[in-house]
Amino acid sequence: MERIWNGWSRHTQPLPPSAFPLLEQRLGSPQLPPQATLQDVLALLPPSRLPEHPCWDCTPMTRLTFSRGQSLPDWIALKSGQPGRVPDAVAQPGNDDELRQCLNLAKEMDLDIIPYGGGTSVTGHVSPRPGQRPVLTIAMGRFNRLLRLDSENRLATFGAGISGPQLEAALNAQGYTLGHFPQSFEFSTLGGWVATRSSGQQSLGYGRIEQLFAGAVVHTLTDRWVLPPLPASAAGPNWRELLLGSEGRLGILSQVTVRVQPKPAKEQFFVSFLPDWRRAKQAVQQLVQQGVQASMFRLSHPNESEVQLMLSLFERRRAWLYRLLKLRGIQQAPVLLVWSVSSSARRPVGTIKRALNGAGAVWHSASLGRKWASKRFDAPHLRDPLWQAGYCLDTLETAIGWDQLERLRQTIEAALNNALTAQGQPVLVFSHISHVYPQGASLYVTYLFPYAGSAEQALDHWQRLKRAASEAIVAVGGTISHQHGVGQDHKPYLSAEIGQTGQQALEALSQQLDPDQRLNPGVLLP
Amino acid sequence: MERIWNGWSRHTQPLPPSAFPLLEQRLGSPQLPPQATLQDVLALLPPSRLPEHPCWDCTPMTRLTFSRGQSLPDWIALKSGQPGRVPDAVAQPGNDDELRQCLNLAKEMDLDIIPYGGGTSVTGHVSPRPGQRPVLTIAMGRFNRLLRLDSENRLATFGAGISGPQLEAALNAQGYTLGHFPQSFEFSTLGGWVATRSSGQQSLGYGRIEQLFAGAVVHTLTDRWVLPPLPASAAGPNWRELLLGSEGRLGILSQVTVRVQPKPAKEQFFVSFLPDWRRAKQAVQQLVQQGVQASMFRLSHPNESEVQLMLSLFERRRAWLYRLLKLRGIQQAPVLLVWSVSSSARRPVGTIKRALNGAGAVWHSASLGRKWASKRFDAPHLRDPLWQAGYCLDTLETAIGWDQLERLRQTIEAALNNALTAQGQPVLVFSHISHVYPQGASLYVTYLFPYAGSAEQALDHWQRLKRAASEAIVAVGGTISHQHGVGQDHKPYLSAEIGQTGQQALEALSQQLDPDQRLNPGVLLP
Known part of the structure; x- marks a missing residue:
């Protein structure tokens, strides 16, 4: 797999032909970009x-x-x-x-x-x-090797530029895994995961990068800074947590040590279909708060599962699925839950199925689960055919406590739906819960809008959408990013989350380590 | 329970009379201090x-x-x-x-x-x-109230000065627990736990304070800094991890929000007796690396269990215990493992017993486990009767990877044993592993030495011991503190762990938030 100069990869997915009528119905016939x-x-x-x-x-x-x-x-x-x-x-x-x-x-x-x-x-x-x-x-792509596997301490040290597939291949060959599978897995790198506080699809089981990141060699402009992989420490603030999310502003990671574990005997994936968003969400909340041994819950709102099934299943198969769901009592677009258990244990599988059945689940499909797993990194590949058909696709994400999650979803979706009203442009918005915690969950929102007019106009439309969604997130109190980082695009909204003091502290740190401000200027900080 | 002006509490434990002959044998007849x-x-x-x-x-x-x-x-x-x-x-x-x-x-x-x-x-x-x-x-003792229990998001917000017993009483009354039980629990406070990166005895199950700490209100010298309790965030570095271990240098915590959970139906404690340190350590390592659902493993080396049994059991009971162990094949001081499972589940109990039996365990006592739990905060209360008898007691702790743990224990113990040779003073040293992780473990070392000469001389002896042990820790590569923090005493050894860059970054932060350096000067930083 290779990245192309102006998009994701050469390996684009064809869209099912039936996708276009629906897109046209929702978004009109776009101009070809x-x-x-x-x-x-x-x-x-x-x-x-x-x-x-x-x-x-x-x-x-x-x-x-x-x-x-x-x-x-x-x-x-x-x-x-x-x-x-x-x-x-x-x-x-x-x-x-x-x-x-x-x-x-x-x-x-x-x-x-x-x-x-x-x-x-x-x-x-x-x-x-x-x-x-x-x-x-x-x-950093040439820093792409496993430097040391320390099985006694369950640690592995890599060159920071190693990509997801390279990293897992090196570990798997020795029976280990990191278990970090962000959607960008095919191209993104270990150093990038650390620098942007990445989160993998199965972080519930394997941990976010914060839990996996144990030590590093960092090149600041003046020093080779070594942070050893101690099992735990109370020796002052944890500088690893400053590098996590530093987005290249403090130094460049050349080596990263991560906590690894033996590759589980089995990864079990399931897709479950439920009739009711509120009840499904509650069931997942209860499961994670009970500490069930799952490694992923990914819960699509009906507004997403409708589009998702349309974009991923050809017509005959989709019709068959809807007939099946109808027979079992789901009349409309279902709530779709993808979940995984990273072991061969049957007990958590049973616990989860029972809880979901209690919330009205009508079907748990292991074969669709396997299919999801085999296509888990495919979504970015859809972006190119959509663009070619005239549709701009973007995503954003946030996280918040369980009590505010639904309010946040509705507020963001409304903001996006209305952002281009004055421009007379429709927007197609849908959401899923991508990561769950006892304290709350992340929300992943996808939006499509037609390419119209010119590149300048498309950019203007995107800016209006991005601003509307970001302001909605800040207003409800979500984080401006659960997994994509701050970069240039989220910078205006950072101080709402970390306060003026956090902002000043970050600036002081950056000034200390990089007084001429030559490391990734304009990212993260003004 | 009340602290006294010159020690731990009025509620001192009497030492069993038989303790004194052994102390005299090892440390001589001390001068009364x-x-x-x-x-x-x-x-x-x-x-x-x-x-x-x-x-x-x-x-x-x-x-x-x-x-x-x-x-x-x-x-x-x-x-x-x-x-x-x-x-x-x-x-x-x-x-x-x-x-x-x-x-x-x-x-x-x-x-x-x-x-x-x-x-x-x-x-x-x-x-x-x-x-x-x-x-x-x-x-901060008047900041001692539960301000909000948010059961939907499993969060609780307290005044930062609330003590352990006050905090657990407030949560328990509503069916919840934090599960943070450091040995100082009776007097130490939530704000202190955060500011010093405290770790509770059952952190394996409930998490270290880093995992429990979700949000705060911090008063810096210029700002009221609010860090909201987001479930997770990728919005730059995590400032909570800067407050953890900031030891009062950046600001004063007035409110702390922590992740809580329903109080488990049962806390099961056991004491197991094993014949061999190396095999016992290996069994515990394997259990934690397998992810067994235990909340504590506390493994005493025979040099500790010998003293521990002598200081805690009266003679008849001790003799009975040694007879029992002898009958079951342990001829000398045993390896003593205290462990807990924070639920009523039987499966992890069985798993642990089987693994320990495989390492030669001869007895698992639930009644001694309950006894340990009832006296879990008693050790500091022994310090006063020891002092009155002329013995100075101190402890230190560190953590390191599993592969270096035994070397570290031997190096520290040797350093302490030899530190006062030139002064002709004996030292009694013993150790246990107090916290375990897949990547390694912490080591908790206790040492006793006779009060001799004068206060100045006792202090000089302590300084020699502290320096010898700290240099041993740095030489082997352990952390200078796993749970007690840096304070004034560990300050000279901090840069060995966080590097010159970490030290400079910390100074820059402190300068930014406290330009006149009036917040706890001399602690953590030079």
């Missing part, structure tokens, strides 16, 4: 402000390849042939010495630095910002 | 440098009461009638406005501030340091 060719875009690239150097590559193709992440503004820029600012050079160091040399050069030559992992950021972590200084992107 | 009376000490108190004020109390008795923690230097100072520096005044605010007024006065009048919870620090968190500025101790 631009599809700038690689040649078009390369021709538009501003010349590099950096001389050739053995430490980096200034060729246009490389600079373009590492210029952007996967946010909708990133997509619009590249697809419409308006790449904007791109890095002046890209370094791909292969070891700590080479990385240190890049940092030293950046100081000597007064450069800004953007650390780059898998380039899967959806909030603007890796796109250069306007500024006087030339920009050096440091791509 | 001084027992300064309250009158002696009050007469020696330096006059307050602060005027009377409605916000605080300058009376000598109050200043003395809040002058010290429970470290051995604290004990030597008070017992020998050399109180040294004490606060010039003690404020006991009852609400946020009064607390804010104290902070404002401290700025106006150029005072240093020491936040004071239960006064149970054993590393010098609450003792005034020499300095020009008058010292205002702010005792």
Whole structure:
């Protein structure tokens, strides 16, 4: 699998033909959006402000390849042939010495630095910002090896640029797993997971990256900072928790040590169908508060399951499914719960089925569960065919206490549905609960809107949608990000969550470790 | 239960008479140490440098009461009638406005501030340091109420000065528990637990304070900083993890929100007896790495169980126990494992017994388990009768990976055993593993040495012991504290763990939030 220069991958999913009538019904017949060719875009690239150097590559193709992440503004820029600012050079160091040399050069030559992992950021972590200084992107993909598996202490140390598949392959070969499976798994990297506080689909069982991250080697602009993987410590604040979410502002991770575990004998996945959102949500809340040994609950609101079934099942199979659900008493779009148990244990499976049955579940399908698991990283691949058909797709996510979750969902969905009313543009919005905790849950919202007018107009529409949703999140008291990080896009909403004091403390830290503010400027902090 | 001005409590435990021969055999006949009376000490108190004020109390008795923690230097100072520096005044605010007024006065009048919870620090968190500025101790004991129990989200918000028993009583009355039971539980406070990264005896089941701490109101010198209890967030670094272990350097906690859970139907405690340290340790390691549903494993090395049985059991009962163990094949001091399962579930109990039997366990006693649980907070109460008999007792603790644990234990014990050789003083050293993790475990070391010569000499002996043990910990790579914090006593060893960069980052943060360095100066940071 390889990332492409202007999207997710070459390996796009075809949409079932029946998807289009529904999209047209909801969103109208869109204008076909631009599809700038690689040649078009390369021709538009501003010349590099950096001389050739053995430490980096200034060729246009490389600079373009590492210029952007996967946010909708990133997509619009590249697809419409308006790449904007791109890095002046890209370094791909292969070891700590080479990385240190890049940092030293950046100081000597007064450069800004953007650390780059898998380039899967959806909030603007890796796109250069306007500024006087030339920009050096440091791509970490060559730090891609398992350096040490310490089975006695259940720890594994990797180069920070290792991708999800590389990491799991190296661990699986020795009977271990990390169990961190974000949707970006195919391309995103361990260092990126740490730097953005990533959360995998099965974090309920395996832990969020905060629980998995044990130690690191970090290159700040002045120091090689080693944080040892202690089992626990009361020696002052935990600096690992400062690196988690530091988004490249404090230093560049070159090695990361994580807590691993033996790969379970079995991963069991199920899809359950329920009639009622409120009751289903309550059942899941009770299960997680009882501490049931599940590794995932992913609960789609009917507004999502309707679209999801339409986008993933061809017509005959979908009709068959709806007939089955109707026979069992679900007349409309179902509530769809995907859940997993990361062992061969039967007891939690039984506990969960009983609880769901109590909430009216009509069917638990292991075969659909297996199908979901086999396609668990596919959603981003749908974005390209949707774009080609004229539909812009974006997602956002948050988390909040159980008591406010429904209010938050309704407020965000309403904000998105109404955000383009003045522009006369429809929006299709749907949601699922993606991660659950005893204290609350995360909410993952997807929205589609038709490409209209021009790239500028599409960007304007996106900005209105993003602002409306973010303000709704802040108003209800959710976090501005449960798993995607702050980047450039969530920056205006950060102080609502961490306070003026948190903001000042973060600035003081960044000033201490990077007095010239050359590490990923414009991300996370003003 | 009430703390006394120069020790733990009035409720001292008598030592079994048979304890004294063994102590004499190991440590010789000590000189009886001084027992300064309250009158002696009050007469020696330096006059307050602060005027009377409605916000605080300058009376000598109050200043003395809040002058010290429970470290051995604290004990030597008070017992020998050399109180040294004490606060010039003690404020006991009852609400946020009064607390804010104290902070404002401290700025106006150029005072240093020491936040004071239960006064149970054993590393010098609450003792005034020499300095020009008058010292205002702010005792938080009136912030002692449950403010909100949010059962829907399993959260409870308390005044930060609430003590362990007050907190559990308030939760238990509504069917909930926090499950945080450090040995200092009777006096220590929620705010103190957070500020020092405390760990309860059953943290394996209930979580360390890091896992329990969800949100706070913190008064910095300029701001009322609110950190909301989000279920999870990827919005940059986690500031809660900066407050955890901040030891009063960044601000004063007035409210703390914690994750709670329904009180389990049953707490099952057992004491198991095993013949072999290495095999017992391995069994516990395997159990925790398998994720067994236990809430505690506390494994005493034979050098500890021998002393522990001697100090806690009267002679007849002890002889009976040793006969029983001998009959079952344990000829010498046993390895003693205290463990708990925080539910009425039988399955984990069976799993654990089988694993321990596989390691040669000869007896699992539920009645001794219940006895241990009923006396779980008693150890500090033994310190006073030991002192009266002429023995100084101190403890220290660390944590490290499983692979280095035995080496660390041997290195620390040897360092302590040899630390006073030049002084011709014997030391009695013993250890247990107190907290276990898949990645490693904590080690809790107790040492006794005879009071000899004078208070100055006792303090000198303690300093030699502390230095030897701390250097041993750093040399092997353990944390300088797993649960007691840094305070003044561990400060010289902090940078070995967090690096020069961590140290500088901490200083930058402290400078940002407290530019005049008046919040607990000398603690945690130079």
